[in-house]
Amino acid sequence: MVAVQDRFGESGTPTQLMEKYGLTAEAIVARSLELIAL
Template identity: 75%
Template sequence: KGISADVINIHTIKPLDAEAIIKSVKKTGCVVTAEEHNFLGGLGESVARTLAENNPAPQEFVATQDTFGESGTPEQLFEKYGLNSEAILKAAEKVIKRK
């Protein structure tokens, strides 16, 4: 699809690697966060705060949508909650249009 992206493995929310996030968004102009977590209070919101304080940019969130957890294989759960590559691509296409 011609989309070029930085991929950053944010392994901790605290301390958050704000320097890597800011450096990336200055290059790309937008952000998609993807996490196996509720979109409330997770990585996405921490990145949004960093952007708001340093370099505001469009952002899309790929995460569970404030639902209770369920049992299943990782693949089943990723599909059910939209945490797969298709969801990330869709979020990237959406956020690129907002740059």
């Protein structure tokens, strides 16, 4: 699944939060490729 997992949010800059929750372009592409390979 490409989404934010069920957990409490945290404080930080938008960039820090996107990296922490795997919402960067690189992370989304990597996860999408994993799902396509199934």
